Amino acid sequence: MKKMIANLASREKRVAVLENDVLRKLEILPPHQRSKVGNIYLGKVTKVLPGMDAVFIDYGAEKNGFLHRDEIPSFQQAKKTDGKAPIGQYVRQGEKLLVQVTRDETGTKGAKLTGLIEFSTDSLVYIHGIDYVGVSKKFNNDALHKQWRETALQYKKADEGLIVRTSMENENEAIFLDRLTSLRELFKGIERKAASLKAPTLLYERDMYLDMIKSEMSGTPSGELAIDDFAVYQELKKWQEENRKEWEISHISGTRNIFSEWNVEAQVEKMNKKIVWLDNGGYLIFEETEAFTVIDVNSGKFTGKVAKEETLFAVNQAAAKEAVRQLRLRNISGIILIDFINMDQSRHEQEIIDIVKKESARDEKRVQVIGFTELGILQVTRKRTSPSIGEMMTVPCPVCSGSGKIESPETVAFRLERDLLEHRKTDDEAVWVEVSEAVADVLLGENESYRPTLEELISKKLFLSFVSGSINTYSIKRFGSIQEIERAFK
Incomplete structure (x- = not known):
């Protein structure tokens, strides 16, 4: 049975579509990121x-x-x-x-x-x-x-x-x-x-969440809609009567979040996770980039009880269904590459293609299944009309700039060493550097054994102060005489 949960009481509007209590689609409309499609x-x-x-x-x-x-x-x-x-x-x-x-x-x-x-x-x-x-x-x-x-x-x-x-x-x-x-x-x-x-x-200006609700109700003969905004509830009841839609519409009042009350919030929180587990123990890894999205299929804990080929095929079957669900749920569009586990039999590849096509048929956006490449990667495209849920709910990490990685202590320490060497011929006697502890450990070596060598190479006494946090970083604060740096350092 199809259910819709409409959380419209706050400034950020959210509409969830569930089938058999499993989240199939989510529309999020923050006031500052409202879609302009249809405007x-x-x-x-x-x-x-x-x-x-x-x-x-x-x-x-x-x-x-x-x-x-x-x-x-x-x-x-x-x-x-x-x-x-x-x-x-x-x-x-x-x-x-x-x-x-x-x-x-x-x-x-x-x-x-x-x-x-x-x-x-x-x-x-x-x-x-x-x-x-x-x-x-x-x-x-x-x-x-x-x-x-x-x-x-x-x-x-x-x-x-x-x-x-x-x-x-x-x-x-x-x-x-x-x-x-x-x-x-x-x-x-x-x-x-x-x-x-x-x-x-x-x-x-298109009223996007109302259009979505009406479209879902029009596409299914009957279902259940729970909504927490009384004015919108009245408008939809009137529209339902005029268009003879056999949906059960209820207004939910009270202090509790309607998504929590209907067990949707926990499913929403999993949507931006990189790893999605399958019921059989396998899992998917999602990597979104501006150019395309890669989905990697892994067998994980699933070992199976039959021959290897059948075991891998079983993982890929479950992965194909879940991958399509996640594409629609996360609103991932553009070019999508799904790296299924390699299978020896070509008929199994064709069956995976058939599953993806069948599961994509319920998607309101146009999905094209191109086929497998020579490397065994399935190529899929999905029409883009709006940002993905990930783009709407997250911002690039200020530390890693969205790459998911930061520079190692070694990389930063050796860059600092090169920066200091560039000043080795100046007349300054000392230098003060603010640095993270992990970078300092690499720069000075075990028990600061490399300090004398480094100070000789840069022709300066080295004063270090430490910054807290997990970011590997440094900042050269000041050059000067030893007395000047000692006064500033204190």
């Missing part, structure tokens, strides 16, 4: 890039957004007759454009934008700026599928795209027109607002 802005073209058939758009964010020629309405309208003319024929520098964010800023990359403005409901998707009609392939009745395509073609305008979703299957034409009119009015209202404002400016 609509009045932007200004800052640079045209003919070589990339794209433009940069100032839409009010720290980094300018990227807009490809194919996402510009004027290109979509002209391409049937003009073919693929240079982007300069469709947009110019300094021009104002309505744009919508399709992918958030990530790392050094700015947001990805589109000029094809889209509004999505559980039954109908409206896209302004493109001539297109689509009908869900999940319709059970071919005649009904054809009927809705003809209905959409009948009522759409030349610059509109419509996608009829599965939940429209049992509705009538009047409801279709009512929802289409509502979405058209929403777009016209944004156009009117844009006409009176200067770029860049925000015109429409």
Whole structure:
């Protein structure tokens, strides 16, 4: 059974999706890191890039957004007759454009934008700026599928795209027109607002957590939703009645954290851990980088009771299922490399591919399974629209700068020695260095046996003071006469 737990009472909004009480998806929306995907802005073209058939758009964010020629309405309208003319024929520098964010800023990359403005409901998707009609392939009745395509073609305008979703299957034409009119009015209202404002400016902000909740409820016939915000609870109850969703919605009041009450908090706390244990004793190691993510599969404590090949295959089967769950849960996107334990039989590799594809089918983001490389590493891609949970919940370590490693005492000590040797020909008699104890131990040797040699090499008396902490570091505080350093040292 599917459950949703919505923790909306505090400034940071969290929505968890559970299946059989196992966390499958988590959306975290801190007030300072709210996703901009779906937001609509009045932007200004800052640079045209003919070589990339794209433009940069100032839409009010720290980094300018990227807009490809194919996402510009004027290109979509002209391409049937003009073919693929240079982007300069469709947009110019300094021009104002309505744009919508399709992918958030990530790392050094700015947001990805589109000029094809889209509004999505559980039954109908409206896209302004493109001539297109689509009908869900999940319709059970071919005649009904054809009927809705003809209905959409009948009522759409030349610059509109419509996608009829599965939940429209049992509705009538009047409801279709009512929802289409509502979405058209929403777009016209944004156009009117844009006409009176200067770029860049925000015109429409998507209510992301509400959209997510409604989308989950629309995708499953029934389920259970617990929510701790009474105003949102009332809004969802009203929406549920209007859209006839058979979900049990309850408002949870009280002082206890709703995630703790529903045993979700403990599962959330494990999400940023590097190692994920499997039920059979194997484990996964996650390494996220800006370029790609690597998942290493290890047999761990699992020894099995059958032949080696079958044992390794069993670990890989469990790892494939858990890896896909973790990708969705952690919102890991881009290029993903899964290093499964090497198997001798090619049919086992194919079965692992089939498991990954099957488990990925429930992911709302597009997942492509490329296949195994010659080195036995499975290549997977997952569409990126927003930062991963790890990026949202953590910051790079100020000590290791996100590498997970710091310099050894030996490395730092020998660097200090080289720095001191550079001053060996100055007239100063002494030097004061502030240093961590581990670095000092290496610099001076066991029982400070190397001190006399070092002082002779640098032609100075060495005064050391110590800093606390686990960071291997040093700071040359001062050069001077022995008397000057002794006074400062005290």
